Amino acid sequence: MKRSGRGPALAALPCLVALAADAALFVMTRRQLPDRMATHFRLDGTADGFTGRGVFMATSGLLLAGVAAIMAVLVSRAAHRSGWILVTAYAVAGLMGSLFVSVQLVNHDAHGDASTVRLSPWHLAFAVVVAAVCAGAGLLLARTLPSRGPHSPAADHARLGLADGELAAWARATGSRPLGALGLALTAAALALLPFTGPAAATPLLVGGLPCLCFARLYVTVGRQGLTVTPGRLPWPRIRLPLESMTGASHRHVDALGDFGGWGYRIRPGASGVILRSGPTLVVRRAGGREFAVTVDDPATAAALLNTLIARREAH
Amino acid sequence: MLIRVDPGSNVPLGAQIAARVRRAVADGEISPGERLPPARALAESLGVNLHTVLRGYQALRDEGLIELRRGRGAMVLEGTPARARLLEQVRSLVSEAHALGLSEDEVVDLVRDGLRGSGA
Numbered sequence: 001m002k003r004s005g006r007g008p009a010l011a012a013l014p015c016l017v018a019l020a021a022d023a024a025l026f027v028m029t030r031r032q033l034p035d036r037m038a039t040h041f042r043l044d045g046t047a048d049g050f051t052g053r054g055v056f057m058a059t060s061g062l063l064l065a066g067v068a069a070i071m072a073v074l075v076s077r078a079a080h081r082s083g084w085i086l087v088t089a090y091a092v093a094g095l096m097g098s099l100f101v102s103v104q105l106v107n108h109d110a111h112g113d114a115s116t117v118r119l120s121p122w123h124l125a126f127a128v129v130v131a132a133v134c135a136g137a138g139l140l141l142a143r144t145l146p147s148r149g150p151h152s153p154a155a156d157h158a159r160l161g162l163a164d165g166e167l168a169a170w171a172r173a174t175g176s177r178p179l180g181a182l183g184l185a186l187t188a189a190a191l192a193l194l195p196f197t198g199p200a201a202a203t204p205l206l207v208g209g210l211p212c213l214c215f216a217r218l219y220v221t222v223g224r225q226g227l228t229v230t231p232g233r234l235p236w237p238r239i240r241l242p243l244e245s246m247t248g249a250s251h252r253h254v255d256a257l258g259d260f261g262g263w264g265y266r267i268r269p270g271a272s273g274v275i276l277r278s279g280p281t282l283v284v285r286r287a288g289g290r291e292f293a294v295t296v297d298d299p300a301t302a303a304a305l306l307n308t309l310i311a312r313r314e315a316h
Numbered sequence: 317m318l319i320r321v322d323p324g325s326n327v328p329l330g331a332q333i334a335a336r337v338r339r340a341v342a343d344g345e346i347s348p349g350e351r352l353p354p355a356r357a358l359a360e361s362l363g364v365n366l367h368t369v370l371r372g373y374q375a376l377r378d379e380g381l382i383e384l385r386r387g388r389g390a391m392v393l394e395g396t397p398a399r400a401r402l403l404e405q406v407r408s409l410v411s412e413a414h415a416l417g418l419s420e421d422e423v424v425d426l427v428r429d430g431l432r433g434s435g436a
Contacts, residue, residue, distance in 0.1 A: 160318075162320070163322065165322070165323060165324055166320055166321070166322045166323075166324075167320065167321050167322070167323065167362045167363055167364065168318060168319065168320040168321075168362070169318075169319050169353075169358055169361035169362045170317065170318045170319070170361075171317055171319070171352075171353035171357070171358060171361070172317060173350060173351060219351075219353065219354070219357070221353060221357050221358075221361050222361065223358075223360065223361020223362055223363070224360070224361060224362065224363045225360050225361055228357065228361075230357070301318050305318065
């Protein structure tokens with residue numbers, strides 16, 4: 001697969017620039033900083049958390065370098081459409097960079113007494129504006145990257161040798177063990193906490209845990225009705241794409257983070273999908289040109305059956 | 317798991333579905349503990365009657381390959397791949413015996429002799 005060499009560098013750049021600004025300001029003015037800097041603030045702007053200035057520099061530097069590395073890896077792994085990663089990288093760099101610089105500046109002004117330091121809402125607003133401007137820059141840069149369209153055309157339109165009148169269906173369970181484990185852990189924690197903390201702490205855990213449990217295992221069915229995705233244990237909610245709404249099916253390897261930005265029901269420009277893991281994925285092309293993807297093992301058979309059924313439907 | 321059935325064949329559709337699942341269990345294509353597609357969904361996908369699919373599933377349950385529970389669907393039982401292979405061999409034994417024109421008693425006698433022979 002052809003990969004762009006420029007993408008990862010462009011994704012890492014904004015955080016490295018922010019890191020350079022953060023470090024340069026620190027080196028030039030560290031003598032004016034208090035030994036323990038105010039680094040955590042209440043909503044009203046007064047400081048409620050303090051950190052040694054060396055630790056502040058190390059932490060902020062590591063954070064920025066870490067984000068730069070993550071963004072570069074994400075762009076290098078994305079099979080196509082890496083633009084949204086660039087936008088995120090630039091926005092995060094703008095937000096973090098301007099906040100770190102603001103924290104240093106307000107600590108200068110305290111003249112050695114960190115307890116009087118205030119970070120006003122204007123600093124936050126400024127950081128958001130910087131983030132927005134940077135996101136815009138990321139969007140413009142993303143346009144200059146060569147777009148990598150859908151690939152593996154050889155896998156497209158493979159057919160199944162189905163005799164006239166022969167009926168066929170394909171069904172397979174798919175899922176994510178980590179997601180199931182997470183759902184189980186959250187639900188168990190909610191039930192364990194309920195007697196001690198009441199519903200206040202248990203409810204958010206349940207709200208997070210139960211959907212994880214329900215959607216950790218899905219059933220994908222292909223047949224005369226088209227493509228159906230249902231939770232393993234419940235009949236609802238289900239996703240159904242009728243045969244007449246598709247123009248073809250194929251399969252390819254999908255990287256959950258790189259291609260869809262995460263796990264779950266994902267919507268991206270030009271595509272949506274149920275993405276429970278990275279790996280073999282059934283991809284259906286819809287009549288409007290959009291794609292629908294579902295991560296499932298043995299997608300080649302499912303795609304071949306769908307193409308066969310679509311062709312049979314068109315012939316009649 | 318791909319399930320193909322041919323309405324033109326003289327084997328009943330339910331038996332064809334059962335044979336396909338038996339093969340999938342024997343091959344390890346479906347593992348013990350996994351669920352079969354819900355009968356209603358499979359019937360709709362294939363375009364056959366729900367009761368046809370249920371008849372196939374019930375045959376598999378009678379053979380000890382799957383467990384059928386209302387509301388929980390059909391689940392492949394433990395230790396079934398070997399059992400599924402044995403069941404397939406029984407079927408091929410029966411069809412060979414039919415082709416030879418052996419009676420039911422003669423087939424049972426042959427199997428009984430085989431069992432005694434291996435036990436001696």
